[in-house]
Amino acid sequence: MEAVEPRTNYLNADYGIKSWLLTKDHKRIAVLYLVSITVMFILGGVFALLVRLELLTPGPDLMSSDTYNKVFTMHGIIMVFFFLIPSIPAVLGNFLIPLMIGARDLAFPRINLLSWYIYMVGGIITLVAMVAGGVDTGWTFYTPYSTAVSNTNVIPTAVGIFISGFSSILTGLNFIVTIHRMRAPGLTWFRLPLFVWAHYATSLIMILGTPVVAVTILLVAMERVFNLAIFDPTRGGDPLLFQHLFWFYSHPAVYIMILPPMGVMSELVTCFSRKRVFGYNFIAVSSLAIALLGFLVWAHHMFVTGMSIYAALIFSFLSFAVAIPSAVKVFNWTATLYKGSISYDAPMLYAFGFIGLFTIGGLTGLFLASLGTDVHLTDTYFVVAHFHYIMVGGAIMGYLGGIHFWWPKISGRMYPEAPARVAAVIVFIGFNLTFFPQFILGYLGMPRRYHYYPDEFQVLNVMSTAGATILGLGYLLPLTYLIWSLRYGAHASANPWNATGLEWTTPSPPPTENFHETPIVTHDAYDYEDFDFETVPLQEVKVG
């Protein structure tokens, strides 16, 4: 198909800094988010490398213990609250949901822009708190350490996170209303791309979970400022209540990070195996099931806190239950690959990486959901490895796969395929070298959050640090060639992957209004077998 270059698109419709900072176009806001979360990712990555560098040797040599505490705290806070949670929803979701459902924009464009500003204010406050001395509570802010003991910048950091939470809430709200009310004619719920289903489920978690952690973190700050007694054990307060409320959000938050890449997966696996997805309904409903069950498992973070053994049994059982909808997805993607005409473009390499790494991350989660095993593994590097397999191996692989897949749509340019494939392989190798040794370290008993360790653990730690270096280089590659492609990449056609989905029926990059006329949907999603791509109804491009 020939590249169709529209004369005006969302990128060249207007110029100047003001046209970006005051834009209400969901595509431009997605780009704003893309730039900001990339900065945050680099910052969080630098902190990660500092942690790994310090752990190269068994004793402290790069930094003091206090500094080390602050460094891993800032790594966690930046990566969780300012990169992973907004990553796919605020960038790809923001860009694609209106395109995928045939709408001109999200339901509330001004609120969309507001959410970016709120994110920026929260981020800047947190960064200022960091520069002014940092915070050492870990990203979890456990009481009473955070309320009564730590003399670092807990209050401004808490305020920054509290504020940025509202950006997440507003994004979720916008998505829910948009998906309910803005779908194109003929686009029934069970014709929606699975990416949209995944974001619907994610949005439910955002609106139901985030307010709870918001009020909890707010009360931690108020306890420090106004001397409230709520989490203070010396006045009858219960620090464990904080953990319950914190994990009520922060466990589902893991699903905020993993559901969107699962949505990306469904798009990639179908497109690059040229097949209708296997078990559409099951994948769609499993997203909702993960969102629902995700709210009922939080106390598996607290098995060693002395909670009731009967409650622990139930939470353990429910944690195992989350494996079912997760496995449904993995099996269905695998079944989709079966007898497909698979091609190995860079996005698909990330998709393969995701499926493998997510499976390892998910299965090791079951070790931690088992009561007896968890006692041995709690707060060890096994936990660190487990959640990095989900949050880095899963979420970031999915994010990069999605960025590559939709890069032609976002930028109008093709990324260079050869370096992209190399980068995907480097990321995969670097990732496994970084985190697989940590499973063994944790199993052998190395606790997290200390920079001292016995000498016999050094070999594995050196492997992990070496892997982190490779991983870091692997991340720098896409950053470099994607920026390069903005200027030198080949112009992208409207549908370079021959993919189904409404976003591919409009030019790349799309015009500000997305579609020149509202599309009418007559097909199910992923109709790859029956679709004649030579006659994809490309939206007519008005020139002049």
Place this chain on the structure above:
Amino acid sequence: MEAYSDQRERALETTPAAGPHHADHQHQFDSAAQQYDASTLGMWVFLVTEIMFFGGVFTMYVAYRAAYPGAFGHASNHLNLTLGAINTAVLIASSLTMALAVHSSQMGKRSALVTYLLLTMLLGSVFLGIKGVEYAHKFEEGLVPGPGFTYSGPDANQAQLFFSLYFAMTGLHALHMVIGLVLMAVLVLQARKGRYTKLYHTPIEISGLYWHFVDIVWIFLFPLLYLIARHE
């Protein structure tokens, strides 16, 4: 519900006439009805997030009330039942005036709309004023958590927990009232300019939803903090 379908019906009827270039019609919507549906759903979803927000503190309250029933019962005696009851009445009255404001906007009565909005703001301010008086009493009596906490009853520590929750819960509620008052001030200014008509008054309706929600929060706070298990 009736009001909902009312405006929607009218919006549907008038969409062709109003057309996509109608001043209140935002470009991303196909019709005024779709816009109205989206705005209303948006506010309901927002209220769900608010329920979860207050739900967090209510959970804390329930946990501690169950843990320290005696101490909480005694501590609640130190709240001023009369002022609390008056405030409840004031707030319920403000919900009535808000409902009347929404009704006036649906009828297209501009001056009535402005009057009822101003009345609602007045009642909201009275509530906050009375709340301020109550807070002042607590400061005078040394019932504010922290080093200056001087409480004569039994279980002073747990009583401090009660007052921590009292200030956190009523404080967050009062903050929501203030936000509501700011919203209504904007609505009054817009209404005086004739921004809202029989055909377009969505902001009034969804602000009404918000105000009623804030009232309902108080309807739960009042018995939980003031009424349950008072021991005179």
